[in-house]
Amino acid sequence: MTPSSAASGVENVLRILEGRWKLVILFHLFGGKVLRFSDLERAIPAISQKMLIQQLRQMEADGIVRRIVHHQVPPKVEYCLTDWGQALCPALDALLKWAAQKEPAEGPLGS
């Protein structure tokens, strides 16, 4: 495994997580929660409808979010995580723990 191949493997993962709102959505759905489109709008007031649907569609295409359509009037669409999406939790936790390890005394102040 070369540095480049390892890097591109991680890049593929990051590409799934990148996007201004994906992590927020993800954390709202962690724990098996099932939310409607309008629930997510309310939970994330700063997001526009365009962005919300765009991020959800990408996450669905990536296989971390499942979309459930109920054919009703008015329409009802629910979103939840796939098993694979749920499995992200420990990996993100590892990143958080790494961030917490940082030694504060590292002033790079020398000229």
Add this chain to the structure above:
Amino acid sequence: MTPSSAASGVENVLRILEGRWKLVILFHLFGGKVLRFSDLERAIPAISQKMLIQQLRQMEADGIVRRIVHHQVPPKVEYCLTDWGQALCPALDALLKWAAQKEPAEGPLGS
């Protein structure tokens, strides 16, 4: 811990890793390797000098890369990872393992 605060914690980590070349540089330095500027240029032929230095400087500012200047002519500058930078390895591994877990049979083909 709210979904938003958890998300922003992870976002701070991703901000360190984002950047077209940072992961490639990171994987070239993993394992305690110490490389000169020109070594990195040779190792990553597609990168421009501007990008190489830009990414290295950001990684240095983030505290994952250490820069060692030898005052010589011609100049000699070496780069290696900090302890904290090395500690990223297992966290990235967790992401890679997560990616490997993905079930192939997930065709979202229904209309």
Add this chain to the structure above:
DNA sequence: TTTCACCCTTACCTTCAGGTAAGTACCTAA
């Protein structure tokens, strides 16, 4: 006096993620 290796720095341009604002389609209720 010109060339060379090395490590950057600067100016300029292109691309694209993400933002705003408005429109669409459907049926219900008044």
Add this chain to the structure above:
DNA sequence: TTAGGTACTTACCTGAAGGTAAGGGTGAAA
């Protein structure tokens, strides 16, 4: 006939990341 709720879609704009190309400073070697 009009208003309203829900889940999108579309058009347009902006800022920042990243790309290219070129310059700069040093001293040894030729």
